[in-house]
Each structure stands twice: as C-alpha cells, then as structure tokens.
Amino acid sequence: MVFDRFRRKDNTPPAPRRSVERKASATARVAQAVQGGHVAWSPRDDASLVRAGFAANPVGFRAVKLIAESAAALSLVLQTQSERYDSHPMLALLARPNPAQGQAELLEALYGQLLLSGNAYVEGAGWGADGPVELHVLRSDRMRVIPGSDGWPAGYEYSVGGRKHRFETAAEATPICHIRSFHPQDDHYGLSPLQAAAMAVDVHNAASRWSKSLLDNAARPSGALVWNGEADSLSEDQFQRLSDEISTSFQGARNAGRPMVLEGGLDWKPMGFSPSDMEFQQTKESAAREIALAFGVPPMLLGIKGDATYANYQEANRAFYRLTVLPLAARVTAALCDWLIPGSDLRLAPDLDQVPALAAEREAQWRRVSSADFLTDAEKRRLLGLPVQTMEGTQDG
Structure with a gap:
C-alpha cells in the first residue's frame, strides 16, 4: 500500500477556503x-x-x-x-x-x-x-x-x-x-x-450449505446400515473400516446409484425426508x-x-x-x-x-x-x- x-x-490540513459558522450542540x-x-x-x-x-x-x-x-x-x-x-x-x-x-x-x-x-x-x-x-x-x-x-x-x-x-x-x-x-x-x-x-x-447461507451436502450425498439421506449379527455390535475396527469404505466408495455425485455389497449380518434400511424436512427450501x-x-x-x-x-x-x-x-x-x-x-x-x-x-x-x-x-x-x-x-x-x- x-x-x-x-x-x-x-503535514498540515487543507487551508479553509471560506468561513463557515459552526455551532456546538448542547449534548455534544x-x-x-x-x-x-x-x-x-x-x-x-x-x-x-x-x-x-x-x-x-x-x-x-x-x-x-x-x-x-x-x-x-x-x-x-x-x-x-x-x-x-x-x-x-x-x-x-x-x-x-x-x-x-x-x-x-x-x-x-x-x-x-x-x-x-x-x-x-x-x-x-x-x-x-x-x-x-x-x-x-x-x-x-x-x-x-x-x-x-x-x-x-x-x-x-x-x-x-x-x-x-x-x-x-x-x-x-x-x-x-x-x-x-x-x-x-x-x-x-x-x-x-x-x-x-x-x-x-445466516439462514440463507446455511440452507445453501444444506443443499450442497444433499448433493454430495445423492440428494437424500440414503439410509442406515443395521447390524443383525450374532454379536451385540460391531467392533471398533469393523465400524471404522465400514465407515471409511462407505465414504470412499458410495458417497458423492460420482458414486450416485452405485450398488452396495453387504457382508453377513448387515441390513440396509432406506430413509427419506419428512414434509417438515423439506421446508428448508421455503x-x-x-x-x-x-x-x-x-x-x-x-x-x-x-x-x-x-x-x-x-x-x-x-x-x-x-x-x-x-x-x-x-x-x-x-x-x-x-x-x-x-x-x-x-x-x-x-x-x-x-x-x-x-x-x-x-x-x-x-x-x-x-x-x-x-x-x-x-x-x-x-x-x-x-x-x-x-x-x-x-x-x-x-x-x-
């Protein structure tokens, strides 16, 4: 700059060119x-x-x-x-x-x-x-x-x-x-x-980010993987491996519609929007x-x-x-x-x-x-x- x-x-302010009367306010x-x-x-x-x-x-x-x-x-x-x-x-x-x-x-x-x-x-x-x-x-x-x-x-x-x-x-x-x-x-x-x-x-920008996130996830909350195996739940390593595989192979616009191969004990439950969830556009x-x-x-x-x-x-x-x-x-x-x-x-x-x-x-x-x-x-x-x-x-x- x-x-x-x-x-x-x-280093002086500009010289005044004409006299202008200035009155001070009582509240100044x-x-x-x-x-x-x-x-x-x-x-x-x-x-x-x-x-x-x-x-x-x-x-x-x-x-x-x-x-x-x-x-x-x-x-x-x-x-x-x-x-x-x-x-x-x-x-x-x-x-x-x-x-x-x-x-x-x-x-x-x-x-x-x-x-x-x-x-x-x-x-x-x-x-x-x-x-x-x-x-x-x-x-x-x-x-x-x-x-x-x-x-x-x-x-x-x-x-x-x-x-x-x-x-x-x-x-x-x-x-x-x-x-x-x-x-x-x-x-x-x-x-x-x-x-x-x-x-x-803030509301408008948040709604735009919401729309962008939907596009990144095939424009809908795809669903949930439910574990029906013999154990009560997946181990930490199994859960992390499954999350990484879904993020890499199935999320995003380029993976839209790609079929998912599930291992034993996993069940796919599709999910959709409720009418109240769709009001974000309005x-x-x-x-x-x-x-x-x-x-x-x-x-x-x-x-x-x-x-x-x-x-x-x-x-x-x-x-x-x-x-x-x-x-x-x-x-x-x-x-x-x-x-x-x-x-x-x-x-x-x-x-x-x-x-x-x-x-x-x-x-x-x-x-x-x-x-x-x-x-x-x-x-x-x-x-x-x-x-x-x-x-x-x-x-x-």
Missing part, C-alpha cells in the same frame, strides 16, 4: 467519546458481514451491485435556484476524480462501501484554492473515527498492515468526507443493511426476500420467486428507483457538494429527466405543469426542478 497520497508536504459533550468499533450494537464485525453477506451470498451480492451500479449511472446536474451549470470545476473533478477511476467507478465504490458498512469515506488529495485535485474512496473497515473532547470527530485514523495515518479535522475544512447511514445507537458510525439482515444471511426463499427487503430491492428484480407485490417488472423497477436509488444518490451527492464547496448555494443532484424508469412519470408531470396557464414560466420551471436559466460557461464557484 502506498501512503504518499495520504500525506501533505507540510455528553455524547459517547469512545467507540469500541464500527459495530457497537452487535458482536458481528464488518469484515465478517461482508464475507458472509456479499462475497458468499448471491442475494446480498446482487442487491448491493444493483443499487450501487444504478446510482452511479445516474446523470448529475449542478445548479442553484436561478441557474444550471454545464461546466464547473466540481463537475470536472467528478468526471475524472483520480488517474485510476472515472466518475462511475468512484461513485460505485462509494455507494458500495455505504451499503456494506453503513459508512463511506472520501479523501480529497492536493487541496488548493478550488478544492482538491483528486478524490479517493477509502475502505471503511480500515478507518476509525477519533472523537474530540466536545464529542465531534477530531480526526480520522486509517490503518493498513500495522501502519497508521491520521487525518486531522480543521474547523472549517477536512480532507475526509464521512457519509454514514442513520444509526440510533451510535454517535460516529452508521448502520448498514447487512447488519439488519445478518440473521437472514425457509431459504423467505430469507432471500428478507435480505432484499433490508436493501430496499424488490425481490422481483432479483429473480426471487413468490413475491407478487408489484403487478409487473416495470412497476417494480420504478419503485426501486423512486424509493431506493434516488434517495440514496440525492443524499450522497448533497454531502459531496457541501464538503467540496461548504456554505455555497450550489446543489448537486440526480437529473430526474434522465432516468428511464421514471420516463412515463416525468412526462405526465411535464404535461400537467405545461398545461397550467395560470403559472408563469419561472413557476413552471421551479415545479419541474429546473433553474431559471442554464449557464454554459465554466464557473469558479
């Missing part, structure tokens, strides 16, 4: 000043949840990828109440945030970290008069918030392989933009959907729906059977954008805009007219507003979320 980009040449000093880790409410740590709920679970993996890719693909607009900018230093920075990533890649990583851990950290490198030169998304599991005496974050500590770097938080500006989900029991870290769906993830599908519910993805979009909440795929896709993708993108882009240019009246937000899933809805809204003769042009533009005019030149902020 190269740490050079985490250090400024003079009594807030928790020390946290034991990202997951204060549960013994489940972020790394284990990501491995189980994302890397090893197809439902969690697809839900996170679907939300992150959809949100990162949204067209963004930068505007004030009176004008919209076609070009701006902030738009140029987002279009090429660093030499290794483009806008879609950076935002996908940002949304992914927020969904998986409840926290997302963006580092601004090379701060100048117009803001940072580069943007980098840092791994949430490597970052730790350092609370100050007043309860607000005094800095951020990033750890990799035993090495640590501390980002200091200045009064008006900070090199780290921390975006977190709502957590009712933590002062500094957010609550991820994976934490809420942790039990459903349990798995129920757990998959719970995982999708935690992330806000309609199960229909993930190919999960048994969900009839929406009449068709188009309605489910529209609800997905309206209830999940757009609120997430609006909150993240607003936080980035306020961090890059604090105190400005600029607003960075998704362009609703460029979302295919909302095309019919936006067309109907445009038609209603356009036919309202009692409204002025300025009032119509405001109702449609448009500024009074569009600026074509590059603005410096």
